[in-house]
Amino acid sequence: MKREKIIEVLKSNETGKTVLVKGWVRTKRGSKNINFIALNDGSTIHNLQIVVEVENFNDKLLRNITTGAALSVSGELTQSQGSGQNVELRAQEIELLGGADPDKYPIQPKRHTLEFLRENAHLRFRTNTFGAVFRIRHAMAFAIHKYFNEKGFYYMHTPIITASDAEGAGQMFRVSTLDPVNPPTTEEGEIDYTRDFFGKPANLTVSGQLEGELGAMALGEIYTFGPTFRAENSNTTRHLAEFWMIEPEMAFYDLTDNMDLAEDFLKSLIRYALDNCMDDLQFLANRLREEEKNKPQDQRSMELIEKLESVAGSDFVRCTYTEAIEILKRSKPYKKKKFQFPVDWGVDLQSEHERFLVEKHFKRPVILINYPKEIKAFYMKQNDDNKTVGAMDVLFPQIGEIIGGSQREEDYNKLVTRMKEMDIPVEEMWWYLDTRRFGSAPHSGFGLGFERFILFVTGMGNIRDVIPFPRTPKNAEF
């Protein structure tokens, strides 16, 4: 007999037919004559109720059916007599595939804290919450490829090991095969990287953008979707040392085209989640509601599904950096000196400012554009005012910056001048600059932090709970 997935069995109303399912026991309960097993196989958040007539099975088997055990069960699908489900499986044969010692198995049929489950990340997939999160994570990854494929973008694999630290986007992880205790040294006593694997210092990538631009300047529209590494000592609910990033890069797009794409992209993904992950979203929404019960009214966040609907349906605010500074200066918290950090044209916005704009002032996602060039990267398009660059940051409630992007500077001379001003090694970047020497054209792109986006969609509060095995300072377990 062919095994059926529980999601299909639950959908089916063919009572009377014999089915075979396999999965893991969530709970077992019952009385002397009858037992009920909640079986889950990961195909859906819902469990299949297995009805066991105790007299038909031997004691030892039933004793070993404990929370966490893997079972193969065949039986007749019947209308449920209980009220929690429509159909249930009357067990005819049960095979214990693998037991789970109840004294040692850490996942109990009770509520666990996320912190505890994080320490048991290898088993947390077996909980409702993490099952839902990782099914949604998959759906979003799939929807990203689907979206770009339908728009004619090409998926480009940019390198994970790079030998240029030109972007200066924070600390990098060194990749080396040199003996860490006795590395070869030069006559000056410095480490001799010419004898390292790549013949020069190499690192894990902090962004695929620069290589992505090379692809876009031939293929037209590309995107990357891969792991990214930052060796920053950041201990927050929004940072990982290893995370996934989506970076589309488009030839012939100006900043407005770039914003249009970013907004449509985010809304489409959220729409996809609402259309395809409702069971899991519903569960997470309920969970969130329970959690927020104890919080005072004004600290509660918007109901999850309502929030997703609202973002998918509303137009994002578009606002220049200069306008944002003016709004902040006119704001109540500014006048009452509630902001911890100064607000002045030229300084970078702090999260308290971004949060005010998104959550209090506009109450919608905001795209901020045209930042002062001093606080943005060298490759951004220099505007005619000579003061700002064509940058865009998409700010989401609770999450903050979810997308950072820009139109890229396509003028060779302007770009080289800016690189020199910012001490970017021009010679090493010859390959990047070649796109501006040969057939240069306006182009744009942005980066979306995948886990930050998953935080938003699932309503989870900590980025470590939306990636299977989080890497953070002092933690690379599993």
Add this chain to the structure above:
RNA sequence: UCCCUAGUAGCUCAGUUGGUUAGAGCGGCGGACUGUUAAUCCGUAGGUCGUAGGUUCAAGUCCUACCUGGGGAGCCA
């Protein structure tokens, strides 16, 4: 990296101004129960109080350092 906070049973927590033998709920185990929904009821086992020092007649409780978790900030996606 900085600030705040926590670490007591498998889990979630209580433990009074320092004072006998460290408690509860859940989970586990044993039993009861004719269909349960985090089942219910009765019983039972389970602890180097994060680690190392120190103060004291006496430390889970006070002090110091370190480790780990959580929250916030910076940096950023």
